[in-house]
Amino acid sequence: MxxxxxxxxxxxxxxxxxxxxxxxxxxxxxxxxxxxxxxxxxxxxxxxxxxxxxxxxxxxxxxxxxxxxxxxxxxxxxxxxxxxxxxxxxxxxxxxxxxxxxxxxxxxxxxxxxxxxxxxxxxxxxxxxxxxxxxxxxxxxxxxxxxxxxxxxxxCNFSRAYSAAKVAQKKAAISDHGTTYILGNNAVHAIAVYGAAKVYEILGYRADAEQLEEFSHMELFSLKASDSVIIFSAFDPARIGARLHAALRSRGYVASLLDPHSPNTVETIFYYAFLSQLAPLAKAQAKGLSEPYLAxxxxxxxxxxxxxxxx
The missing domain is CATH 3.40.50.10490 (Glucose-6-phosphate isomerase like protein; domain 1)
Incomplete structure (x- = not known):
């Protein structure tokens, strides 16, 4: 390659x-x-x-x-x-x-x-x-x-954010055959929008970005066993993400909870941005792809x- x-x-x-x-x-x-x-x-x-x-x-x-x-x-x-x-x-x-x-x-x-x-x-x-x-x-x-x-x-310590994202991306479960839902509140919802775009572009897979609160009101009711849910849990003082993660996992659904690695807000944003790139790229590499899907x-x-x- x-x-x-x-x-x-x-x-x-x-x-x-x-x-x-x-x-x-x-x-x-x-x-x-x-x-x-x-x-x-x-x-x-x-x-x-x-x-x-x-x-x-x-x-x-x-x-x-x-x-x-x-x-x-x-x-x-x-x-x-x-x-x-x-x-x-x-x-x-x-x-x-x-x-x-x-x-x-x-x-x-x-x-x-x-x-x-x-x-x-x-x-x-x-x-x-x-x-x-x-x-x-x-x-x-x-x-x-x-x-x-x-x-x-x-x-912002970009190197620290990147190193943390390289470790955390291994926990981000992207669905091969279903839809990958990426959830976040506040500013990390915006990064979830970006993350869904990278799943489309790099892998050509189905993905959807949603507000952390809204998922349980809407998309949850179309969730299938082949889908996965990735939760960016920053800006989540009520720990809704952790509760949702536990509820999904206990019922057999695939879910990943990705906690922030730093109290620095800016560093947190770039950590999730890097993670949104690294996770689909790692899957593309594992699948032996030579170019991003969109190419x-x-x-x-x-x-x-x-x-x-x-x-």
């Missing part, structure tokens, strides 16, 4: 602690009160995490949603998270908010792309865009940038590209 696309992805995953540590000290503009973070796909997960980590001080929107209610952005700064800088819905939303938002800022790795041309300012991510890969470093850099914009200065899903990629990107 030396030199395979999957190996390259795993190498990029392993490089994250050093690259994130370098970017942590780079100054960025700060969000003003009431700012909005907008993103699609992985970037939506980054926007959603930022909303929660700010304590609701900032909002998170899907780009098509904000396009349909531009008045929500009136007088606010709007940060568009798009690594490629070519996402059609972001470009359309940025154009729609011209003269409505106070400022439109792109968080992107593409300073010459159409989104960068449309907005008022950019925060440049130190990432060289790669085609047909499951977003790993691109996501964590965008997440870190959004958190810096929203929260200001903070500390070979040509018909689906054609549909995806036609829907997502400004060509």
């Amino acid at each position: 030396t030199g395979s696309p999957l190996t390259a992805t795993m190498r990029e995953v392993g490089e994250q602690p050093s690259k994130l540590r370098s970017f942590l000290s780079v100054p960025v503009v700060r969000a003003t009160s009431g700012s909005i973070f907008v993103g699609a796909g992985d970037s939506y997960a980054a926007a959603l995490a930022t909303f929660y980590l700010s304590g609701g001080k900032y909002l998170a929107f899907d780009p098509y949603a904000i396009f349909t209610i531009p008045s929500a952005a009136a007088g606010r700064d709007v940060f568009f998270i798009s690594v490629s800088g070519r996402t059609s819905s972001n470009i359309s939303a940025a154009r729609k908010l011209r003269g409505v938002a106070r400022r439109r800022i792109a968080i992107t790795a593409n300073q010459d792309g159409p989104l960068a041309e449309e907005v008022d300012d950019i925060i440049l991510l130190p990432y060289g865009s790669k085609a047909r890969v499951a977003g790993t470093l691109s996501f964590t850099l965008a997440l870190l940038a959004s958190m810096k914009v929203a929260l200001g200065d903070f500390s 070979g899903a040509r018909k689906k990629l054609q549909v995806s590209d036609s829907m997502i990107y400004q060509m």
Whole structure:
């Protein structure tokens, strides 16, 4: 597998602690009160995490949603998270908010792309865009940038978070034949959204991200013996995750409880992000895959590209 696309992805995953540590000290503009973070796909997960980590001080929107209610952005700064800088819905939303938002800022790795041309300012991510890969470093850099914009200065031991995730990923049971439900509360629900995306992209398996509380109200009633439930148990003072884990396991269902490894909130977020990458990659490696599923899903990629990107 030396030199395979999957190996390259795993190498990029392993490089994250050093690259994130370098970017942590780079100054960025700060969000003003009431700012909005907008993103699609992985970037939506980054926007959603930022909303929660700010304590609701900032909002998170899907780009098509904000396009349909531009008045929500009136007088606010709007940060568009798009690594490629070519996402059609972001470009359309940025154009729609011209003269409505106070400022439109792109968080992107593409300073010459159409989104960068449309907005008022950019925060440049130190990432060289790669085609047909499951977003790993691109996501964590965008997440870190959004958190810096929203929260200001903070500390994070990325290496410690990564090492802990390498150990914990062995406990994350991804279903081979059913659906993998990934649950989390507060900001780790946003990381669960990202985690489900990595199961889709790397393995092509069924997955679903849900709020920890909501699962017992809804998805639980479609749970099958072939499914698995992964619980990110941070931001869970009532220990709902532990109770659910015990209840499921005692009745013969497959469930994994993944506790946070550190009291540092930022480190916890990146721990779960790394775990969300490492678990499906480990399964892909064990199955002998040479590339992430999405790289070979040509018909689906054609549909995806036609829907997502400004060509």
